[in-house]
Amino acid sequence: MPLIPTGELVAQARVEGRGVGAFNAICLEHAEAIAMGAEAAGQSAIIQISENAVKFHRRQLGPLAVACAQVARGSSASLALHLDHVEDVELLRQSADFGFGSVMYDGSTLAYDENVAATREAVQWGHTHGLWVESELGEVGGKDGAHAPGVRTNPFEAAAFVTATGVDGLAVAVGSSHAMLDRSAALDHPLITEIAAAVTIPLVLHGSSGVPDEELRQAVAAGMVKINVGTALNIGFTGAVREYLASDPKVVDPRKYISPGREAMADVVAHFIGVLS
Ligand code: G3H
Numbered sequence: 305m306p307l308i309p310t311g312e313l314v315a316q317a318r319v320e321g322r323g324v325g326a327f328n329a330i331c332l333e334h335a336e337a338i339a340m341g342a343e344a345a346g347q348s349a350i351i352q353i354s355e356n357a358v359k360f361h362r363r364q365l366g367p368l369a370v371a372c373a374q375v376a377r378g379s380s381a382s383l384a385l386h387l388d389h390v391e392d393v394e395l396l397r398q399s400a401d402f403g404f405g406s407v408m409y410d411g412s413t414l415a416y417d418e419n420v421a422a423t424r425e426a427v428q429w430g431h432t433h434g435l436w437v438e439s440e441l442g443e444v445g446g447k448d449g450a451h452a453p454g455v456r457t458n459p460f461e462a463a464a465f466v467t468a469t470g471v472d473g474l475a476v477a478v479g480s481s482h483a484m485l486d487r488s489a490a491l492d493h494p495l496i497t498e499i500a501a502a503v504t505i506p507l508v509l510h511g512s513s514g515v516p517d518e519e520l521r522q523a524v525a526a527g528m529v530k531i532n533v534g535t536a537l538n539i540g541f542t543g544a545v546r547e548y549l550a551s552d553p554k555v556v557d558p559r560k561y562i563s564p565g566r567e568a569m570a571d572v573v574a575h576f577i578g579v580l581s
């Protein structure tokens with residue numbers, strides 16, 4: 305399949321009243337697992353690369369981006385490519401060269417006015433390059449970003465932010481938290497409903513690995529559309545690799561233990577897609 309523009313996948317999911325899973329790829333095998341999971345679930349998905357993953361790859365976007373794009377093109381599932389949590393504007397601008405359908409400009413730790421100005425500029429640049437642009441709004445004065453526990457997005461401010469920036473998707477702080485190892489987050493469902501009523505664009509939930517299935521279903525029903533999942537894949541991968549290494553202390557061929565790790569990630573992807581559909 306050709307790469308599908310992210311905006312199309314998000315719009316389609318919204319019309320169908322479901323969420324679209326956006327899964328973080330750190331290595332080639334993550335992208336393969338996302339494709340495998342989406343194929344197994346018979347549903348679309350977004351492969352996303354974060355600025356942190358780019359830093360891990362010696363600050364080079366190209367190698368991982370090209371690999372993810374090629375995996376998507378070789379899959380029978382509808383897949384899009386998204387560049388996530390970008391603070392570095394230089395990196396943001398590289399996205400136009402590698403098949404990305406969307407970028408998230410992350411100004412969530414900036415003061416409100418600075419976030420508006422920087423996001424507006426990112427949106428203008430993104431739109432001239434045909435990209436769907438996501439941004440994030442946490443809490444005025446919030447020091448730990450939008451996804452620290454307890455941080456909440458104000459619905460009125462969200463509406464003003466969307467109008468002022470022209471952004472296409474908005475990540476909001478409603479009780480989820482990045483990198484949770486258990487699924488115990490409790491979302492603020494009345495707030496999701498309020499924000500969804502205050503803005504016309506699709507909402508994005510970050511830190512979804514820590515959100516229980518039923519909470520995710522309710523969040524989608526209340527207006528969340530793009531559901532970002534990262535840590536859950538790594539929990540699956542690392543658990544399977546650990547198990548393999550413990551069972552075969554003499555193994556040295558990485559394909560032996562990466563294969564079950566990749567399978568475990570594919571299962572996680574298929575599970576989340578099922579919950580969101
Ligand atoms: O942007 C990526 C996500 O928010 C992933 O968060 O690793 O907690 O699932 P997570």
Ligand code: ZN
Pocket residue numbers: 389482510511532
């Ligand atoms: Zn995130």
